Amino acid sequence: MAKRNAPTILDVAERAGVSKSLVSLVMRESPNVSEDKRRAVLEAARELGYRPNAAARSLVRQRTYLIGVMVSDFGNPFFSDLLEGVEEAALLAGYRALFNTGSRLPAREVSAVDTLLQLRTDGIVLASPRFEDRELAKIPRSVPAVVVGKNTGAAGIDVVMNDDHHGSDLMVEHLVRLGHRRIAHLHAVPGAGAAARLEGFISAMTARGLDPMVVEGGFTEAAGVAGARALLDLDPRPTAVFAANDVAAMGVMRVLESAGMRIPEDISLAGYDNVDFASLEHIGLTTVDQPRRQIGTMAVELLLERINGSRSRRRRVTVEPTLIERTTTGPPPPSD
Amino acid sequence: MAKRNAPTILDVAERAGVSKSLVSLVMRESPNVSEDKRRAVLEAARELGYRPNAAARSLVRQRTYLIGVMVSDFGNPFFSDLLEGVEEAALLAGYRALFNTGSRLPAREVSAVDTLLQLRTDGIVLASPRFEDRELAKIPRSVPAVVVGKNTGAAGIDVVMNDDHHGSDLMVEHLVRLGHRRIAHLHAVPGAGAAARLEGFISAMTARGLDPMVVEGGFTEAAGVAGARALLDLDPRPTAVFAANDVAAMGVMRVLESAGMRIPEDISLAGYDNVDFASLEHIGLTTVDQPRRQIGTMAVELLLERINGSRSRRRRVTVEPTLIERTTTGPPPPSD
DNA sequence: CCGGCACCTTGGAACGTTCCAAGCCCACTT
DNA sequence: AAGTGGGCTTGGAACGTTCCAAGGTGCCGG
Numbered sequence: 232m233a234k235r236n237a238p239t240i241l242d243v244a245e246r247a248g249v250s251k252s253l254v255s256l257v258m259r260e261s262p263n264v265s266e267d268k269r270r271a272v273l274e275a276a277r278e279l280g281y282r283p284n285a286a287a288r289s290l291v292r293q294r295t296y297l298i299g300v301m302v303s304d305f306g307n308p309f310f311s312d313l314l315e316g317v318e319e320a321a322l323l324a325g326y327r328a329l330f331n332t333g334s335r336l337p338a339r340e341v342s343a344v345d346t347l348l349q350l351r352t353d354g355i356v357l358a359s360p361r362f363e364d365r366e367l368a369k370i371p372r373s374v375p376a377v378v379v380g381k382n383t384g385a386a387g388i389d390v391v392m393n394d395d396h397h398g399s400d401l402m403v404e405h406l407v408r409l410g411h412r413r414i415a416h417l418h419a420v421p422g423a424g425a426a427a428r429l430e431g432f433i434s435a436m437t438a439r440g441l442d443p444m445v446v447e448g449g450f451t452e453a454a455g456v457a458g459a460r461a462l463l464d465l466d467p468r469p470t471a472v473f474a475a476n477d478v479a480a481m482g483v484m485r486v487l488e489s490a491g492m493r494i495p496e497d498i499s500l501a502g503y504d505n506v507d508f509a510s511l512e513h514i515g516l517t518t519v520d521q522p523r524r525q526i527g528t529m530a531v532e533l534l535l536e537r538i539n540g541s542r543s544r545r546r547r548v549t550v551e552p553t554l555i556e557r558t559t560t561g562p563p564p565p566s567d
Numbered sequence: 568m569a570k571r572n573a574p575t576i577l578d579v580a581e582r583a584g585v586s587k588s589l590v591s592l593v594m595r596e597s598p599n600v601s602e603d604k605r606r607a608v609l610e611a612a613r614e615l616g617y618r619p620n621a622a623a624r625s626l627v628r629q630r631t632y633l634i635g636v637m638v639s640d641f642g643n644p645f646f647s648d649l650l651e652g653v654e655e656a657a658l659l660a661g662y663r664a665l666f667n668t669g670s671r672l673p674a675r676e677v678s679a680v681d682t683l684l685q686l687r688t689d690g691i692v693l694a695s696p697r698f699e700d701r702e703l704a705k706i707p708r709s710v711p712a713v714v715v716g717k718n719t720g721a722a723g724i725d726v727v728m729n730d731d732h733h734g735s736d737l738m739v740e741h742l743v744r745l746g747h748r749r750i751a752h753l754h755a756v757p758g759a760g761a762a763a764r765l766e767g768f769i770s771a772m773t774a775r776g777l778d779p780m781v782v783e784g785g786f787t788e789a790a791g792v793a794g795a796r797a798l799l800d801l802d803p804r805p806t807a808v809f810a811a812n813d814v815a816a817m818g819v820m821r822v823l824e825s826a827g828m829r830i831p832e833d834i835s836l837a838g839y840d841n842v843d844f845a846s847l848e849h850i851g852l853t854t855v856d857q858p859r860r861q862i863g864t865m866a867v868e869l870l871l872e873r874i875n876g877s878r879s880r881r882r883r884v885t886v887e888p889t890l891i892e893r894t895t896t897g898p899p900p901p902s903d
Numbered sequence: 904c905c906g907g908c909a910c911c912t913t914g915g916a917a918c919g920t921t922c923c924a925a926g927c928c929c930a931c932t933t
Numbered sequence: 934a935a936g937t938g939g940g941c942t943t944g945g946a947a948c949g950t951t952c953c954a955a956g957g958t959g960c961c962g963g
Contacts, residue, residue, distance in 0.1 A: 290951090349618055
């Protein structure tokens, strides 16, 4: 028997013996209220368990102080730090972050965004949306929006991206410095960011006068397994493998190990993303880290610029990845 | 220059040449509307990009059809499936799920819950709240609430729990069946669910006439490392180690390997939780799986029972874990 | 003693919906 | 021809806030 009716500002006003306007003033921490009335109101509010109704408030203010975030997939560990970044930056600016998910289904994602729009959040962050750009382009007509974890050409939408091109370059640089010359990239055909990683790999290799070896893979462990099999057939074999992401690298690792090769003594292996398990000492995967938290805070900053009206031109920001050197990479075998 | 003013029901009414009430009827898919007016309204709404204002709606309906979820930590992979379960069940019942986080800080968690309360969500799911029960107990006064991923005695709050006691029993059963008699449990002193796992381990062992070996560990890789060192000092050494969770098991794995022991030939290792990396073939950790998705859907069902007023008595539900047998467990060495 | 001013307090309008009671229209019955 | 009823449509009240203009009160200076 939960009492469904929450106390309103009028209940508080009556109990404290003041007008509703005064209660409103106290709740918004206005300085123009006498100390005794303030205390009386606060006391009454506490006794009644009063809590302002966000709906009524947003209706008259025409502002919600809410940032909505549509996350395509809560299961993707890449997002967790990013979301914390959003939360952090929103809080700092006096906003609250509210999250939503489409469970990886485009239609549901659209409906999740719709929920956010109906709530009239002051801005929307879209984390790797999977629906079409056509749908995307409608959003900024009603509210400032920014896409992260994916690129988009949709008009009126800001973008925060990791510089995948540069990330690949960092990795090639690292491997070359160790002495590798035959480096293979296992790329993820249609995956988000995969194209830029591949392209970065190719240009990094050719810029150093090396021949880029490329094998098709994907972003899953199974794809890594398949790719690794293809790798072993290459002649000459590469001395280092750079997978499109950490999960695929794990598939590669398994195949290499069961083929009797030692990592990194016989062959070096690297991934991309620096997911949590990459740092387990049992794995110790060398990889490229994206500043995920920063991507989140940056997204909020872009939103705030638009909310405050200080910008209306489209902006796309890239953040710099860093190399994380662990134990799966080392010098090539002496014979090479 | 995003136009801040979204079209209202009145704009649609004017454009379609009908009253606002009729528009409202169409939006709510009432059957008592003539086909031509319905089309006219829908057309006008589409042209204007009209979207109902959730705040105004919730104000008069006294219902939001929203389920709020406070997640203590988006980074905990345990939650992702759980959240999908919540989303799924909410959608099925005509509700939308909205997520929130406290970034592991008790004070922030309280404020995240407050945001949900101000929004007047029709129910609240608390995923492993870290704040005190005193604070928890206030929530059900305003709205139905259920806690998951943690136990609580707070009045008026429902609970959905994994049966950790049974999970330990499953694991002991598995190891004993393989032939192990000296089994050690690495327990996590104050962690959520740790007490039940330890207790389950002890009673499972004694019920089989075996001596429970217990070493202090924790839920982190470092704790696993420390615990594993203590394990190696035991005399006689255990032939199997059951860690409090998968992450700690990874710490154990590393120590055992660098001590030159093979898993599972020389010693068996198991974890708890079945996190994503446990299934990587390079790891292949035997573990206990909690039906995370089911925990999420169950939580929503409990909420709905209260929302519909069909129950007001407190309910606590436990869900059954299952054993996931992989490659880190096997028969003890023949000498034993 | 009055006016002015600062400070505090107040009622009413507005925000965008839903709900309700009532109205209109037309076909059908008697 | 009038009455009845059903199908469709409508205006106004209500939801719980904030904002605004205006009202009080008390003190100070002239």
